Amino acid sequence: MSVRLLLVGGGRMGEALLGGMLAAGREPSELAVAEVSGARRTELADRYPGVQVVASPVAAEGVVLATKPDGIAAAVTASVQAGASRLLSVAAGITCAAMEAAAGGSTAVVRAMPNTPALVGAGVTAIAPGSTAGEEDLAWAEEILSAVGVVVRVKETQLDAVTGVSGSGPAYVFLVAEALSDAGVLAGLTRDLANTLAFQTLLGSSQLLVQSADGPAELRAAVTSPGGTTAAGTRELERAGVRSAFLEAVMAATERARELGSA
Numbered sequence: 001m002s003v004r005l006l007l008v009g010g011g012r013m014g015e016a017l018l019g020g021m022l023a024a025g026r027e028p029s030e031l032a033v034a035e036v037s038g039a040r041r042t043e044l045a046d047r048y049p050g051v052q053v054v055a056s057p058v059a060a061e062g063v064v065l066a067t068k069p070d071g072i073a074a075a076v077t078a079s080v081q082a083g084a085s086r087l088l089s090v091a092a093g094i095t096c097a098a099m100e101a102a103a104g105g106s107t108a109v110v111r112a113m114p115n116t117p118a119l120v121g122a123g124v125t126a127i128a129p130g131s132t133a134g135e136e137d138l139a140w141a142e143e144i145l146s147a148v149g150v151v152v153r154v155k156e157t158q159l160d161a162v163t164g165v166s167g168s169g170p171a172y173v174f175l176v177a178e179a180l181s182d183a184g185v186l187a188g189l190t191r192d193l194a195n196t197l198a199f200q201t202l203l204g205s206s207q208l209l210v211q212s213a214d215g216p217a218e219l220r221a222a223v224t225s226p227g228g229t230t231a232a233g234t235r236e237l238e239r240a241g242v243r244s245a246f247l248e249a250v251m252a253a254t255e256r257a258r259e260l261g262s263a
């Protein structure tokens, strides 16, 4: 009997999607994971009882491809041979045209760029259709991905930039969290206390940003008292080129996504 959804590649992103979908109420028996690593299969089977964990693709109504970009073509071929008629890839850089060529038929392809906060239902994913994918295929992808966060539709040409901003973005935020905590320790706080302050500050600021009618510049102004502590701290961030570093980071990640697609 075929499962409703097969995930090919049970690594970090694959597990984030799997965990997010289960937390959102998907039945484990609807899901299967194909994963080449035996050790990883054991981990996944232990962590997600009821989900079928296999070494290679099995028959499924739809397939989510979450291998590394250089493994996508082979995973497409294996999934189509196992009977998939609809594919959703989360791989950075790999174009719909490349996947359609590997599928070699009328398989509908949707390309997506999610991020790991999917694991806690707070992801954001951009999706774009391949040449034969229609409204039903996009709605199918949205149903899967909206279980783990916000979904937006974009043009495929925008997906490499999306990768630079939100696909890779959690890593930049975690780096900020580490740095803020390290700074607290430098200023004399214990690590536990510095972590609590840094992490809750990121969480609270994000919630304020999405709930407020004000944008980031207004919210930052509200923290910055004339002649006060925040202005003194912000001067150091500007002096160190933090704003420019973010611009360069996103451009470098966007360019790397393009390279992965042309390799």
Ligand SMILES: NC(=O)C1=CN([C@@H]2O[C@H](COP(=O)(O)OP(=O)(O)OC[C@H]3O[C@@H](n4cnc5c(N)ncnc54)[C@H](OP(=O)(O)O)[C@@H]3O)[C@@H](O)[C@H]2O)C=CC1
Binding pocket: 008, 009, 010, 011, 012, 013, 014, 034, 035, 036, 037, 040, 055, 056, 066, 067, 068, 069, 071, 074, 075, 090, 091, 092, 113, 114, 115, 116, 167, 168
């Ligand atoms: N991590 C992230 O935050 C995000 C990742 N992505 C995309 O998700 C994809 C996966 O990334 P990530 O999870 O970080 O990588 P991982 O290396 O953690 O996961 C990939 C997994 O797929 C396995 N695998 C490789 N080939 C096959 C195959 N043919 N069949 C089944 N399993 C296979 C790998 O095994 P082995 O290691 O033994 O090869 C590995 O366990 C990438 O394409 C990436 O661009 C997209 C958005 C965010």
Ligand SMILES: O=C(O)[C@@H]1CCC=N1
Binding pocket: 092, 163, 167, 168
């Ligand atoms: O680092 C990567 O290539 C993947 C794609 C986006 C986030 N992680």
